[in-house]
Amino acid sequence: MGNNNTVEFIQEKCAVMRRDVIEMGYIAGGRGAHFGPALSSIEIMASLFFNIMNHDPKNPTMPDRDRFVQSKGHACLSYYSALIESGYIAKDQKSTFKQDESILSGHPSRNIEHGIEISSGSLGNGFAVACGMAKAAKIKKENHKVYCLVGDGECNEGIIWEAAMNGAKNKLDNLVAIVDRNGVQLAGKTSDIMDVDLVALWKAAGWEVLVLEDGNDLPSILEALEKMKNSKSGKPHAIIANTTKGKGISFMEGSINWHARVMNKEQYEQAILELESN
Ligand SMILES: Cc1ncc(C[n+]2csc(CCOP(=O)(O)OP(=O)(O)O)c2C)c(N)n1
Numbered sequence: 001m002g003n004n005n006t007v008e009f010i011q012e013k014c015a016v017m018r019r020d021v022i023e024m025g026y027i028a029g030g031r032g033a034h035f036g037p038a039l040s041s042i043e044i045m046a047s048l049f050f051n052i053m054n055h056d057p058k059n060p061t062m063p064d065r066d067r068f069v070q071s072k073g074h075a076c077l078s079y080y081s082a083l084i085e086s087g088y089i090a091k092d093q094k095s096t097f098k099q100d101e102s103i104l105s106g107h108p109s110r111n112i113e114h115g116i117e118i119s120s121g122s123l124g125n126g127f128a129v130a131c132g133m134a135k136a137a138k139i140k141k142e143n144h145k146v147y148c149l150v151g152d153g154e155c156n157e158g159i160i161w162e163a164a165m166n167g168a169k170n171k172l173d174n175l176v177a178i179v180d181r182n183g184v185q186l187a188g189k190t191s192d193i194m195d196v197d198l199v200a201l202w203k204a205a206g207w208e209v210l211v212l213e214d215g216n217d218l219p220s221i222l223e224a225l226e227k228m229k230n231s232k233s234g235k236p237h238a239i240i241a242n243t244t245k246g247k248g249i250s251f252m253e254g255s256i257n258w259h260a261r262v263m264n265k266e267q268y269e270q271a272i273l274e275l276e277s278n
Helices: 007-027 035-040 042-052 073-086 091-096 125-139 158-169 198-204 218-229 265-276
Strands: 067-070 146-151 175-181 208-212 237-242
Touching (some): 007 035, 007 042, 007 218, 007 265, 035 073, 042 073, 042 146, 042 218, 067 125, 073 091, 125 158, 125 175, 175 218, 198 208, 198 237, 218 237
Parallel strands (some): 067 146, 146 175
16 A cells, blocks of 8 residues: 555544544443543554555455554554555444444454454453564565554563563564553553563563654654664564553543543534544
């Protein structure tokens, strides 16, 4: 898919994707939705799907396609919006989010025809599978890349470090992990729950690390991804992207209350108003 999309084009996609997230999350009704985790990752997802990745929504099983794994699978609304806006999933499916029989379940469910490589949601597992996919590509001498979105709270999982060390040992330079460091996890600030130096940890595990001051700044994330894509370090790559949980909606930004929540009509109208006035 078009790697030549301009920053302006992708920025417009980000605006549409934010609206998708709010609309689908509202449709979930009493089942609630993970708004904050999806909104922090919009620019990362849009950069991957509209610029960085080699993929073709019309040919989802293309053997040399780059693979994407959303390890922080609870943020599926940003994934679904990227798949909808790039053409893997029909727009009319939006109204089925979290409804019975929908392909848009509360966590991604493997569906390659619609662009979902693996099921995810049990934190840490997606990243370990992504490492396995990158290793499989090496063994089969395939040239595609594997991109994986990881949460900063998710980095508390032991499986992350077992897989990360293994990835470095196997010199998986075809693997790029993007850590969505929004600073807030399910029940509190990430620094209050497990105060760790993520940059030092990823480096100690043997990865090439790049820190992004503002992971919601589209040109910066595009530049970081491009740099890691073309890096000749021979190591797997981690981008630690400082983002804002709930980015774009004033009453959600940085809020623990909007990790996952049922949205009422008033909140929905306020959110749409804010998006329209931006
Ligand atoms: C193995 C596992 N334990 C617990 C959970 C429940 N859970 C869902 S989201 C979440 C917090 C994730 O925080 P973070 O990785 O920082 O992602 P964010 O929501 O901030 O994007 C937790 C603990 C889970 N999905 N999987």
